[in-house]
Amino acid sequence: MTAPPTALSVRGLSKNFGALVVAQAIDLDLAPGARVALIGPNGAGKTTFVNLLTGFLEPDSGTIAVAGETLIGLRPEQRVKRGLVRTHQISTLLFDNTARENVAIAVAEREGFAWRMMRFGKEWRACCEEAQGRLEEMEIGAAADRRVSELPYGEQRLIEIAIALSLRPRVLLLDEPAAGVPSHETELIHQALDRLPEGIAILIIEHDMDVVFRFAQEIVVLVQGRILVRGTPAAVSADPGVRAVYLGKTAV
C-alpha cells in the first residue's frame, strides 16, 4: 500500500527565540484538497508558524516539504515558485495600481515575463487577460480598472485571494481572510472561500469561528508553539483540553 501523496508535509518543526519556545516539534500533513483551519489563542505561535513555512524565519530544526520537495534553505520568493503561497492578514496590495494590474503583475512573475524590459506587448496583454479572468472568478471583474486604494476593504481581500490563486499554488495559507471586513461584506468572502479550486490544499488561520466551522473539514489547535489537538470541528469543539485553553479554566 502506498501512502497518499501529501501537498504539505511538516516534520518536527522547532524554533526558539532564546529561552522562548515558539514552535515545538510541529508535525502537520495536508493532503491535496485539504481544508484545514489553524486556530489558537493569541501568542500561540500561529504567525511564527506561517513565517517558518513561508521562509521569513528559518527553523532551528525540522523539515518542510511541498509535494515531496523540501523548502528548507529556500528564500520566501523561491518557496512561492515551489507552490507555497500565502495571503496576508492586512492588505498588502499595490495601492497605486489598478486591481487588474495587481493580479497581472503576479501572473507575469509566475510566467517569468517579469524580467522582460523591451519586447513584452503580447505577453503583458495575456497577463492582463488572465488577471481579468481571475478577478471575475472572485466576482469583482467590474472593479478591474479601479485603483485598489479606492476599493472597499472586502474587495481588496478578494483581490488578495485572486493574486494568490494566479500563482497556481499547491498549498495556500490564508491568513485571516475575513479580518477587518465589515459585516455586510463578509458573505462575499465566505462565498469566495467556498469557490476555491478543489485541488489546492488550504490552511486557513482564523479567529472568526463562523468562518472556521463553515469552511474547515478539520481543525488544528496550536497552543504555546505545539499542536494540542487535530480533529473534525465537532471533535475539537467537544475536546476538554481545547475548552480549557479557550475558556481559561486551569484544567488538564
Add this chain to the structure above:
Amino acid sequence: MIRRRTGPGLAAIGHALPWAIVIIYFYAAPDHLGFGTQVIIWILFAMSLDLALGYAGILTLGQAGFFGLGAYAAGLFAIDVSPDPLLGHLAAVAIAASFGAVTGAMILHTSGVTLLMLTLAIVSVLSEYANQARSLTGGDDGLQGIKLDPIFGMFEFNIFGKTAYVYAALVLFAWFLVAWRLVRSPFGRSLDGIRQNPRRMRAIGTPVWWRLVAIYTISAAMAGSAGALSAHATRFVGLSVLSLLTSGIVTVALILGGTRRIYGAFLGATIYFVVQDYSAKISPFFWEFVVGGMLILTVLLLDGGLLDLGPAALRLRDRWRGAEKDRE
C-alpha cells in the same frame, strides 16, 4: 499606474514639445550651445536617477559616483587608449555599469537610511580616491588634455559646440527610448511594485534583490553615459563631478521636475540651469535662494513636481467653475 486621460492630440504635443525645443534651440541659440549641451547632459543624468530613485524607490545619494566615473573613464580613455569618442563612450558606460552592478549587489539588501548612508560612503570613497590619485586624475587640478577624433571621422568637436550638442541630444534620445519602454515593461511594473511594497512582491515570488541590482546597473550605465558626454563636451573633468553636491543637484532637479514621469527630468534639469544662469547674473547667492524656494513650493504644493503644474491649474479652474455653478 493610473494616468489622467488626455486626448491623443494633447499627448502627441506633450511628446513633441521637448524634442522640438531641443531642435529649435540648436538653430535659435548657436552662441549658447555649450549651455544647451550642459542642460541635455543633466537631463540624462536626472533621468538615470529617476529610474533608480523614482521608479524603483532606491534611496541614493551616490548617483554622482556613476556620473563622475563615466566622466573620468571617458577622459582617460581618450588620453591613454584611443581618441575615438564613441569607443570611449561605450567604455565609460561599461565601467559605470559594472561599478553599479558590483556596488549595487553589495548594498541593495538594505533600504532606507542605511542604504542612503552606504551610497554616500561609496561616492565619498570614489571622490577621495580621485583626489589622491593625482598622477591618474590630475587631482584637484582636474583631468586635462583630452583630445577627441571627429565622430565617424566627420564631425569635429569644436569651440562652437555644434557637434557636442547634436551628439548629446542623440544620446539623450536613445536613452529616452530605452527608459520610456523600460518603465512600461513587466520589469518596470515589478520595480513599481517593489517601490510600493517589497514584502508583497516577495510574496508573489519576485527576486527583489536581483531586480534592484538590475535597475541600479542600468541607472549607473545611464549616469555614466551622461558623465562621458560631459567629459567629451568640455574636454575636461573636474573633481566636482564626484562631489556630494553633484548628487544633490541632480536630485533637486529631478524632484523639481517630477519623479516617475521621464519628462520630469527634462523639465527639472532645464529649469534648474536656466534659473541658475539668470539669477546668478543678478547675484551669485541669489540663485540658490530662488532654486531653494522653488523646491520648497514644489514639494509642498505639487505631488508630481512642476510637470504637475498644468493639471493642477486645470483642477483649480474646475473647482472655480464648480463654485460658480453652486452660486447660480
